Amino acid sequence: MPELPEVETMRRGVEPVCGGRIVRATRTPCRCRPIGLRPAWPALKRRVEGRRVLDVRRAGKRVVLVLDDGGRLVFQPRMSGLLLLADPPDREHLRLQFTVEQTGGPVHALRYWDRRGLGQVQWMDEAEYAAQVERVLGPDALTVTGEQLRQRLGAGRRAIKVALLDQHAVAGIGNLYAAEILFRVRLHPATPCWALRERDWERLAEATRQVLAEAVAYEGSTLGDGTYRNALNQEGNYQNHHRVYGRAGQPCPVCGAAIRRIVQAQRSTFFCPRCQRLRRAVRGQAVCKGPVRRR
């Protein structure tokens, strides 16, 4: 699923083809059910056609085309969205197709494909975009500092694994990389945030930056369902370097203990029970499941 490394790979894939070019024509190539387009198709089309793409950026798990009138075309792939230059995996779930070209230059197709259709494509003006980012996204996970993490999460009761998925706290981490990051720092995923010390936050931020940068270098992870592809419809390679994610029952690459799968906030968490021990001060308190009752 597209998390930061996969979305960054998409961004890098489409940047050389979109940057500086003009959106000439757009269309909805199939009659698939309406998906998360905002505004609706005819208005979005009007906003985008004829505009030059000044920059291709990433914000958390979103790819953002900066247009020459200040408009922003925001792709949020969520579960199964892909930005493609190559032919899509199938025609049926090809949601949107843009054409970009330089005057007199070659014409390129930029496609948005989304099998499950949970993704969103939105046009917004500069101010609206800035407000949105401010409202929903924390500092980018690729460059986040320990101080930022501690400030935003340090006082909470949430388990650290759950907290890392909070995009407003830190933007870009998803279920897969949260597991890999916590393994790297040898933190038990159920550790409550309040139990981490300043030094822990520093190490956690460092591991976050390292794991994500590594995954970007490998062009992300293509999981068993094979959904994720880069812009050229090729698989990523980081799935071959996962230490814990999806490896329940298999030996920990460090100590050999069997990797465990637990459920937190209705999602799978994978970790090594020997490398990632719960701290003594926290045992018994961290495992409480339901909401803490206040008085």
Place this chain on the structure above:
DNA sequence: ATTAATGTTCAGAA
């Protein structure tokens, strides 16, 4: 043949 699981995000509830 239903049902659960998959993973991201948001609205709305606790």
Place this chain on the structure above:
DNA sequence: TTTCTGAACATTAA
């Protein structure tokens, strides 16, 4: 305020 739950969706495994 903070945290939690369910829904949105498509597809596959049980």
